[in-house]
Amino acid sequence: MCEDDSTERRRISVVGVLGDRWDALGERAVARVAEAELVGGGARLLRSLDGAAARGLLGSPRRGRGVDAPKVDLVLGIDHLVSELERARCRACVLASGDPGFFGIVRKLGARLGAGRLEVHPGPSSVAVAFARLGLPWDDVAVVSAHGRPLGAAADAARRALGRGARAAVLCSPGQPPEAVATAVGDVAAEGVVCSRLGCDDESVTRLSLSEIAAGRWDGLSVLVLEPARPAGGTRSLCWERMEPPAGTSVVTPAGTPVGAPAVGAGSPTPQASLRWGLADTGFAHRDGMVTKAEVRAVVLSKLGLPSGPDPVMWDVGAGSGSVGIEWARLAPSGRVIAIERDPAGAARIAANASAHGVEVGVVVGEAPEALGGLPTPAAVFVGGGGLAVLDAVLVAAPPGTPVVAAYASLDHAAQGGNRLGSLTQVAAARGVQLPGGHWRLEGTNPVFVAWGSAPGERDT
Numbered sequence: 097m098c099e100d101d102s103t104e105r106r107r108i109s110v111v112g113v114l115g116d117r118w119d120a121l122g123e124r125a126v127a128r129v130a131e132a133e134l135v136g137g138g139a140r141l142l143r144s145l146d147g148a149a150a151r152g153l154l155g156s157p158r159r160g161r162g163v164d165a166p167k168v169d170l171v172l173g174i175d176h177l178v179s180e181l182e183r184a185r186c187r188a189c190v191l192a193s194g195d196p197g198f199f200g201i202v203r204k205l206g207a208r209l210g211a212g213r214l215e216v217h218p219g220p221s222s223v224a225v226a227f228a229r230l231g232l233p234w235d236d237v238a239v240v241s242a243h244g245r246p247l248g249a250a251a252d253a254a255r256r257a258l259g260r261g262a263r264a265a266v267l268c269s270p271g272q273p274p275e276a277v278a279t280a281v282g283d284v285a286a287e288g289v290v291c292s293r294l295g296c297d298d299e300s301v302t303r304l305s306l307s308e309i310a311a312g313r314w315d316g317l318s319v320l321v322l323e324p325a326r327p328a329g330g331t332r333s334l335c336w337e338r339m340e341p342p343a344g345t346s347v348v349t350p351a352g353t354p355v356g357a358p359a360v361g362a363g364s365p366t367p368q369a370s371l372r373w374g375l376a377d378t379g380f381a382h383r384d385g386m387v388t389k390a391e392v393r394a395v396v397l398s399k400l401g402l403p404s405g406p407d408p409v410m411w412d413v414g415a416g417s418g419s420v421g422i423e424w425a426r427l428a429p430s431g432r433v434i435a436i437e438r439d440p441a442g443a444a445r446i447a448a449n450a451s452a453h454g455v456e457v458g459v460v461v462g463e464a465p466e467a468l469g470g471l472p473t474p475a476a477v478f479v480g481g482g483g484l485a486v487l488d489a490v491l492v493a494a495p496p497g498t499p500v501v502a503a504y505a506s507l508d509h510a511a512q513g514g515n516r517l518g519s520l521t522q523v524a525a526a527r528g529v530q531l532p533g534g535h536w537r538l539e540g541t542n543p544v545f546v547a548w549g550s551a552p553g554e555r556d557t
Contacts, residue, residue: 107213109128111189112192113219118151133166135168142169225295236263238264240257240264243269255455256426375423382417401476419449431475432458464482478503484509498550521546523543
């Protein structure tokens with residue numbers, strides 16, 4: 097191994113390869129592979145590298161470079177790869193499938209080694225190629241990864257997208273193959289297309305019903321494109337001719353839980369015709385009018401926002417009817433919602449409301465702040481009940497900068513909430529009520545105070 101510590105020699109080239117298409121690499125990417133003194137990647141790509149060199153696709157690297165360089169198999173894990181990259185201190189190349197910045201290794205390498213050390217040469221992402229094969233746009237598709245996450249969580253994210261009428265593309269894995277994903281998603285999808293070994297000579301694109309996909313056996317490194325179920329009389333837009341399922345059957349039972357916390361099942365989602373927020377109060381079952389009103393909900397959702405990053409989690413604390421968390425789940429199909437509700441009857445009501453709106457919400461039956469212990473780290477929190485003690489517990493538990501929104505009926509509590517979070521507003525609405533003869537009058541709703549900001553470390557003003 098070399099010991100030169102210059103910036104150039106500590107550069108790490110990350111090269112994306114679609115299938116076996118080494119001939120599609122750009123000249124600069126080929127040069128980075130050929131000059132590498134250490135090459136890391138999965139076993140399949142390392143074998144493919146040998147084949148590419150044998151076909152003369154990488155030129156004639158010097159001895160000890162490129163295909164002849166020491167190899168680090170990713171089967172040993174990212175920690176081992178990073179350790180070898182740090183120890184070698186030489187020109188290194190990491191091979192990845194498709195676009196390594198799209199649900200790929202760039203995220204982990206950047207977090208461990210610093211983005212400044214990476215020179216990324218992306219190939220086409222498998223999702224882009226899958227939709228190219230189908231002749232369909234994918235700018236409105238919900239992309240879900242089943243790599244390194246519970247199958248239940250990936251299936252939930254796909255179901256939420258399908259429930260609001262969007263297509264979903266699931267990046268499968270050897271441990272979560274298309275048949276397992278199809279089984280977990282269930283009948284909310286009308287049909288699916290399994291796109292396997294894209295970019296290889298034996299690539300296949302197969303359109304089947306979800307039950308047929310679930311009963312098949314497929315390559316784990318596939319993209320599963322899911323089409324939402326349509327109402328009666330609707331149309332489907334996937335247009336591949338029907339093919340026979342592959343030989344051999346294997347029904348796989350889904351593993352994992354929706355949110356990694358005690359939950360009340362939400363049932364099967366139903367399709368949504370459009371994406372809206374501030375839904376009518378009448379769409380939520382509630383106890384004695386205890387529901388966050390539509391106008392307040394619209395403001396709360398705007399302050400919570402939709403966090404970026406993989407698998408964001410939203411806490412709905414003192415959830416009541418669950419209306420805020422349910423709407424957030426509809427808006428963020430890749431996220432997960434955990435509702436905390438102390439009343440078992442209320443918890444069951446939240447689950448029923450979630451089912452009616454085509455989303456799944458994990459419901460923790462317990463009283464905050466004690467019930468917050470052990471929950472997944474939140475990316476956003478709404479405090480609808482529990483008072484200032486619960487807000488204080490949330491501000492301690494949430495990472496710095498996490499958006500936190502709290503609603504209060506009384507001004508004194510709202511003022512203290514505003515002091516903690518930094519911002520406060522009153523939401524008061526006058527709803528129109530139609531009178532006989534076509535006339536209208538305005539009927540005021542009870543004003544609600546909304547405090548918002550972020551966990552300590554950053555303020556939202």
